Amino acid sequence: MVIPSSKDDTHTDASASPTVEDALALGLTRTEYELVCQKQTRPPNQVELAMYSLLWSEHCAYKHSKKLLRTLPTEGEHVVMGPGENAGAVDVGGGLVCAFKVESHNHPSAVEPFQGAATGVGGILRDIFAIGARPIAVLDSLRFGEPGGAPAADSTAGAAAPTGTRSRYLLDGAVSGIGHYGNSIGVPTVGGEVYFEAPYEHNCLVNAMALGLAPRERLVRSAAAGPGNLLILFGASTGRDGIGGASVLASAELGADGDRDVDKRPTVQVGDPFEEKKLLECSLELLERGLLVSLQDLGAAGLTSSASEMASKGGVGIDLDVAGVPLREPDLEPFEVMVSESQERMLCVVEPADEQAVLELCAKWEVNGSVIGTVTDTGRMRVLRDGELVGDMPVAALVDDCPLYDLQPQKPSAPIYAAPRATAGLTLASTPREILLAILSSANISSRRPLFEQYDSIVQSRTVRRPEQADAAVLALPDGSALAVSIDCNGRRVAADPYTGTVEAVLECAANLACVGAAPLGTTNNLNFGNPEKPHIAWQLSESVRGLGDACRALEAPIVGGNVSLYNEGATGPIYPTPVIGMVGRLPAARRAGRLGFARPGDEIALVGAPRPSLAASELAKLLGQPLPDGLPAIDVAAALATHAAVRDAVRAGTLSSAHDIAEGGLAVALAECCLAGAIGAQVELSEALWEAFAPGEPSAPGEPSAIGTALAPPATTALATALFGEAPGGFVVSGETGAVRALGEHVPLVPLGRVGDDVLSIVEAGATAGTMLTLTLDELAAAHASLAQLFV
């Protein structure tokens, strides 16, 4: 990207004015440039063009998504702060609110995974304390290409098939970066998810979610107010990092040739968690002492977006002098100061009487603090250098008048995605034992321990359930209750059916919350999609948002904030549509938080709920190399919600030993996960009642249970595979004392499965003469489940 430099940077020097070609190079369209000229009543100068190009980028202006986002439910009885501020917040009782939000840092992480992921965490943390909440937890949602290799079908344009090296490099860098930032600043990383799918090979996803706690009275908004008030910048000094970074990168597709990304490396921001820790304490103390009128953090597009958005929300103007900005290096041009994305900086509005106190507090915490401007009543954003005017724009033009575009959605007539590569040696004729081991050791299912052991998940002493102890992370609140949080999305299933796949993602979060005894309070989302100007991507986006809205309405878990990341595609095609959902809930008693592992020999195991499992778009279908289906089976949302409520109530009552939601890999994988987490075996029997529950009215699987596919007619073949490995929302595996487990059956469908005990997982078919269908020792299960560890040697 070329920004013309000019030493004579005044708005009256026509010969130095940027041209329409410069505007195009910065990402504006010709029409948008002409609109800017209209708003300015003359061609914009360098500073102005730089600012418009950033604020009118997709990343800042949400040009292609804002109209869609307006259809989402954002209000509810628990909502204290909805979308539009730095983060959303819900009431959690005891005078406290929980702030939370998820954001992405995809394009920077693809270029430099360590710093891209680290600054992604830094950015979302700032959004939390920018509204006055102390950050208490981080979760991450990651997507990479296959770590062991590429799909055979991925030979477009003659490009060499990926070996997995790059994905392992990105995974390693991103996990290290997240750990580095979160651990150093003292915020626990308590949960997350990672998926490995070929469509993410050239466009990885790094989404970071954060939660914070605040007394309700300390919440602050970002609208600038009070002409005559001062604008104070505090935190780290300003340099050239990330100039044109996030915004420009996020609005353009990455090159197919990964080597060219090396040139983009200076555009990735560099983070310093120590600096942010000081900034966090300083910000919270400023708010505690009531010294701030409003507060905003600096993220993508730096001072440009922060100052302009503060002015826009307050309906005021701002005069900003770049000479007041503490610089990391000399001779930054005014436009560079305005677009710099140097990390760990905040902007606040302060009444003149409080200036001294604010600057003293900054000195105490050893962060820079300086007055850089004033709030005015002109409605204009004026940039000065040492008193000389170098840029003058109407605030409304910058922030509110960016054109919004209607999507032109059209369902694709042919598949967009290549079929996944089949796992060698695995077919429907493989034994259930072989299939279970293959799924357990696959990258999407195997234990994430090598990742989460790089995160401090207990600092601040609130963590009641650590990763792999339960389906959701649980954080204690002072009054003995607790927060629960989960982040989920299966992009491959959304690709198969954007509407239903998104509903599934929302239900998955709620199911995870139910397993620990929590009811949802609110939702955040990060929509990660390809190029919305393409009709098939527009279709994915519209259908997904429709599903998101319907599901959140059904759950009464409104959207309190979120993020959109578009243009995640390259020459090899778009990513799977990936609407990452983050959900926060509350449970009344922290000490009764549910666990996922089996616990006591003799406990009864049962399937709760009426899922309709199917192999369509399942992990097994992926390992078998099956192409994505066109559509997913419809979901009985009401039945799923009834099941969530029953499980939640039983967990709250303390009557169950364990509860685990059935998700990827189906029932057999869920059972294996319960055994592994509890370090205890299970003896499971698939009864007539189970077949009936899974496929009412269809013939149950007869005959030989020892091998799928041998001498069985096709419906029965897939019936067994479907029962063991089919996927659908609405099913749970619970364990506990028999009476307590059976009591659940009074409210929702329940099928007894067997008993906890011994050190093997065995699954038999009731009445079968040919013996067990599968038997695996805990050691065998653990060995398969530990396969991801080899990526971190």
Add this chain to the structure above:
Amino acid sequence: MKFGILRFPGSCDEVDALNAASRVADAELIWHGDRDLKGADAIVVPGGFSYGDYLRAGAIARFSPAMESVIAFANDGGLVLGICNGFQVLCEARLLPGALLRSVSLRFTFRQVELEVLQSGGSFTRACALGEHLSIPAKHSWGRYYADADTLAAMDSSGQLVLRYAPGHNFNGSLHDIAGVCNEAGNVFGMMPHPEHAVDELTGGSADGLRIFESMRLTVEGAAVAAV
């Protein structure tokens, strides 16, 4: 009895240490810039990333005004517990022998570990039984204890090796599985795992860590009784 918990810019676990110590006695935070130790009977140098681990972990913290007072306090026989980053600070300040190097895995690791008590009856483990196993979380990337052979031999014979990782629990490569050591006089103690995070079964997985703080209280109160 009062614990004084130091707070540096970048400390992360000081509030956790404050809350843990408060279960056993009074406790107060001491700002790094203050020389006044506020009448504390025992000092805790907490975990975290003081000064961003700039230069070396603990290298800058050891020069703070508060640490100058702590060094004098220790030389006078006062009890000083260093946890994780605190252990690193005490080594940098030469209040403890040896150094903490980068873990052999080169990665940050968080794991609940089992520690064997090698010395009981001392100021920091008198509430533990000899040979007892404590379940305590450890979370660090620079925790590999090192001292040269002669130093280690001397430490061993004077009973300065206090805690060691149980077999299979040493993830950082510390020599002789050392997890916690004290000085010759026995009043300064450093350990890499975090006892302040094991004071409550609900959040800590065990309450074994409380024993360290209990031991310190018993030591201070015992000395007070003896002085009467």
